[in-house]
Amino acid sequence: MPASATKPLRVAVLADSDTRWKWGALTANRVAPTGPGHPGDPADAGLRLDGYLLRGRATPTARQLGEVGVRADSLREVTAAEFLRAMREEPYDVLVLALVGGGVQAMLHGLRRVWEDRPRRPVVVTGYVGVVYEKLADGLLLRHGADLVLANSRQDADRFRAVYEGVGADASSVTEVALPFLGGAPHAGAHELRTVVFAAQPSVPESRRDRAYLLDRLVRHARRHPGREVLLKLRSKPGEHTTHLEELPYQKLAQRLDLPSNLRLVYGHMGEVLDRTDLLVTVSSTAALESLHRRIPTAVLTDLGVREALGNHHFIGSGCLASWDQLDAGHRPVPDAEWVARQGVAAEGDSYATAFDAARARIAELLGRPGGLPPLTPYYTPVTAPGYLPGVLARHHLGPDGTPLPGAPTADREPGPVRQIVRRAARGAYRHGVQRVAPVIRRMGEL
Template sequence: MPASATKSLRVAVLADSDTRWKWGALTARRLTPAAAEVRLDGYLLRGRATPTARQLQEVGVHADSLSEVTGVEFLHAMSQEPYDILVLALVGGGVQAMLHGLRDAWGTGPRPVVVTGYVGVVYEKLADGLLLRHGADLVLANSRHDADRFRAVYEGVGADASSVTEVALPFLGGAPYSGEHEPYTVVFAAQPSVPDNRRDRTYLLDRLIRHARTHPEREVLLKLRSKPGEHTTHIEELPYQKLVQGNDVPDNFRLVYGHMGEVLDRTDLLVTVSSTAALEALHRRVPTVVLTDLGVREALGNHHFTGSGCLASWDQLDAGHRPAPDEEWVARQGVATDGSYETAFDAARERIATLLDRAGGLPPLTPYYTPETAPGYLPGILARHHLGPDGAPLPGAPTADKAPGPVRQIVRRAARGAYRHGVQRVAPVIRRMGEL
């Protein structure tokens, strides 16, 4: 390992939601050698999904500093602060905008190694999301399956695929499942946007409650990602907390929040539509079911689990079905039940060490999308982050170096609350009126 692997490292993470902060910060920890002294600075991109203090506490990943910024403020900070590694934990458009903005901010001068990737299962917009992430030094793939797909996309459009680096999800862990608990506990891992309509979400809730009534000896938990008014990676128009109001629920049915790993500590059966929680459970060999009740469809993301041995319906679960995962499928998905998880990030660490030791420093970032290759697409992506076609901040873009004052903070909170109210209350009403 190069000498740089044991020196002090400064790492920055830019994230736009609670789940991406969790992925980005844990990835940053795993990308740095255990022997290195690491300073981790977190930046939260201001927007509709900026995590609340409660969400950050629930994630449980701490940084040496944490600040909320606009995209332009972040670019200004990067032009002033010397970092060794930068992790972009953003949606694809955000990554692309920051890559162009950073290219402009750094020019031909010294820069950190830039890393990006996905927070979980990649089941939609594969080409779109990947090409928006192209230009980072490392594009992390959470499994061998994903690495093969990523390289195929890049090579298929003539883009450099050398950045694709196989790792694993950074938040896998916990003790392996050792047998049934008392009481036997069934956990349904809810998702903010899957399914995306009241009928299907009500159906899933009703079936979960019915399962609790059918098995009064079991504890049945509805694991929720966020509380009403909070947003996570995806918009949740119909939170289960509101759908359950007014329902007569049995005593063995409860809503729970908290760290997914802690919930899995007491889980005997994890049920979901397509949540990444399924991979966390499979890693620990917790019996896991991916529901087929609403069909096996790309829109639901459960098509990703074909061949897993985990697909089943509520009728089967009510009758006592226990899933048996396919070991070959599990191995290709980076779940690492064979003990290989500890070495899953070795290749990425070695690649970063090599880049950090590169004589003459790193060349400017070179995203696939440019004003020449995507003149009808790229400018709009950059403009959403107040950047021009060359990546430079547009006139009038916010560039404050200091934290906003109390009045500005109140206005932001009010605006964010109004947006969330519109998404969760007003939009569904308008949609129903349009169906009349």
């Protein structure tokens, strides 16, 4: 049942990167049946929020967690086996799985196993961090089995249901919401363009040539407009990883250039950067939706083509597609109102404030079912996907029935200082390999 004033709703979030932690924690706060429907201190929403960070290549650093700015009552790093044990022992009401698709599928099977003898289980929620522009069917079917699969817009909800219904899977879990981190003061009409922000992405574009081209165009724009502040907004610092791997950080490319004084590399919370942005430029970042929601002029670049590999094809029909040549010449994209509305951003009235009502009502109804909830039933099973599912589960050290495999990483106590040093060194070596060694090997292969 929904929490009372004396017993807060207990919510857990499992995330595998900084961006997914941000999405998961803010989503938990917005969809909690007792919450006011806006992000903030979980205590204000009458819930207890426990965070679990899945150990892996993208486990966020303390700096990244601080930048997200989401408070939790507890936060700890876990392996898959440790998390499943915690879910067997802790009586949570709601669980948000903020993971890549394979991680969601593995946890669904593992949770089905650990909860099989429990009379009641938590409501399981999952979804996507931002724009869904690739691997739609694969990602969705890996998420099937959760009680709620959140769609960030009307367009996504329609697509999600079509995929599930097309394979004969139950589509009732699809629930339309919105991105949980939208907000901030809207752009106050037309005025002089003083601050231009380029929102970089870790994996788009991929090649050195394309990334160098975009950086060069940003430099040329800054030199052409010395009165403007030009900001290169970066997601992570060298050595850190976010949701996607970044082999060629812009910081590294920028070291070889003589940057103009009005161009700076910045980090920090995207919302705070948007507070002073007059034009947001990107290839396909979710930051474009944040910018559009605040009615900030937003440009999605066509310089490298409009291609599925770049993700900017998602913005076809938005009115935001433009090239650097057009922007340098003074063009300011005007978004298409109907397209924007279908994305769940920049909606009229207070529709964003009510965007999570359906999810809250659905969770409250599930929590209130007298006999508890039935076992989790993912679409993928050893019968429907015998050649695919075992590999997905094995990557998280789970057997075909969702049970942790012998020797699965776990810890009965906090790791000692030696283990912590070894873990940090291994993670650093991996990141060094991604950002230093891999690009060299790739260039050698192209000779």
